[in-house]
Amino acid sequence: MKYQSRKKAIVLLADGTVFYGKAVGREGTAFGEVCFNTGMTGYQEIFTDPSYYGQLMVTTNAHIGNYGTNDEEIESDSIKIAGLIVKNFSYEFSRDLADGSLQEFLEKHNLLAISDVDTRALVSYIRDNGAMNALISTEVDDVESLKQQLAAVPDMNGLELASKVSTKEPYFYGDPNATYKISALDIGVKKNILRNLAKRDAYIKVFPYNATYEEMSEWQPDGYFLSNGPGDPEPLSAAIDTAKEILKRDLPLFGICLGHQVIGLANGISTYKMHHGHRGINHPVKNLLTGKGEITSQNHGFAINREETEKHADIEITHVHLNDNTVAGIKMNSKNCFSVQYHPEASPGPNDSTYLFDQFITNIKSAKG
Template identity: 70%
Template sequence: MKYQARRKAILLLEDGTIFHGKAVGGKDGKAFGEVCFNTGMTGYQEIFTDPSYFGQIMVTTNAHIGNYGANENEKEAETAKISGLVCKNFSYFQSRPAADETLQEFLDRSNLFAISDVDTRALVTYIRENGAMNAVITTETENIEELKKELSDVPDMNGLELASKVSTKEPYFFGDETARFKVAVLDVGVKKSILKHLSTRDVFCKVFPYDASYEQMKEWEPHGYLISNGPGDPQPLTKAIQVAKDIISEDKPLFGICLGHQIIALANGISTYKMHHGHRGINHPILNLETGKGEITSQNHGFSVNKEETEANTEVVITHTHLNDHTVAGIRMKNKSCFSVQYHPEASPGPNDAHYLFDEFIHNLISQEVSA
């Protein structure tokens, strides 16, 4: 009985809509954030620890969560980054020999509040129709008016700077210091998997805080630069945008992923906007316009790059497009060693379709080395 979620809980949306459920583990709790959903059938631990999800309440569309537990090697950050979890069926026991602990133990250790037994199909349909919005999940089910008041004080994701909440406070190194290449990474919410992919390609990384200047990064004399994924609105990140401008002006190899992609667009005078409910899942179809090939990709973003402004920009070409809604999924600068994508090439959502992007970045590093 100790493992069954018996205590009543609710999810209250900012428009007053209520969904009912039960608290995982039967514990009291409360969590605020922007509610969003991920359509992945697997990979929940990677989702929960992805810094890009900071400030968001995650709704998982797969009916069963927790069945394969948690593994220390599958974290994208040291701690959970989501604000809270909403699911249909929560498994208190795991059946995978490789698991280090149950998902409940992981959530408890992360001090993360979760509710289950929610009609997630109805909830996701509601978000699809009405858009992402702030919400609270709580066991305090009696005083709805007080909850509404507290919820009204939660800042909107539009215009919200969150990179500072997840970025490293001090620079650190990742990989083999004897590697052929050195890459300076601007950490606006970097996933460990990105650093691992670079490391396996003979790259030694130095990861810098979100507010580092180009001069600070340049002093290390790297062969190239990467601007990482991350949470929140890209427009308030004026220092990161300036870093991108400085790197581009000196034509150093630059690769941007997700939030980094948006920062590079802003550095080129292309605006970004908040999407209706974003792209979050592991089966998003992308068309590579340069090769004509399709890619199945992992995505997690609530902001996008303005397509009309990108098409009108004489310095930038669209390289990838999202086949569901034709949003910009990748850009490349015509006369600079700079490109970026609005999805996660480090992820392996079954296929490894997007891993080649790291190889392209390495090719740019080699070209820079040869020209020097």
């Protein structure tokens, strides 16, 4: 049986640490930065989220694949993770709404996955030692060669990845007869963000990662949106310049995740690579404006500098992450601009923060008069 004859596999970390497992399906080697997600559900959405481009995903939930896959539950046109590491892989699924098994989905997208890994030990190691480059491989007989190959993989710090996942040409999303027009900069946008904007009577034109303000403003939108996405925000000079131009004109602007970091950089606030990032669907955030707590979906390995944000004369911190007090949201006092470091579209995740889309539409209304 395939369950008994699966090939041996390994996880090799950049510091030389090895974890052992077995191949789920295809054989080979995959490289990326190892990270983990603590979500109990939503694996298909996670695997297709452009923000995870170039990363080896460790799932902390013990069972992955048990509810299969559904064509409606994807956040982009393909799998974006570099590889998958799980404890127990379910070849069978038991959901009526599923279109097929996770194994079939991974085979369709040619993704290397390994199971039977001690994911608790691996996640604990990452938490202690930080996110780092790694590989997964079924070529277990030549570890020294794998170490040499891994050493050549570029570090995530300083790596620009938005161009790898962004649309090549502008496209429209939603109802052309909608009340509001929004220009969205795609630096790794999730489909559910566009769904949430369209649901609020908006018609969206989505632009490539390097679109200029002039290009985005040509069709006379009512507001501007900067999306989530992968990689280090600092190399995104075109996006930062575009954000500066929007801010200069005090036009309605909303940013999520990588877009939030770009807005910070446009205001002279630096960003930094976090020790192991925030990735999961139960991260606690406090809204400092209302005093309310929010359970949020998060996926990021970079953050904006809190000390610099607090010293900025024109920026107010609106949300903080309660686990580590990192900046989770900001607004500008003299501009029609706000942003958050988490995912209010929550796909997967809770719906505590969907009000932020309503807030964006309210800001657009007030600007239109």
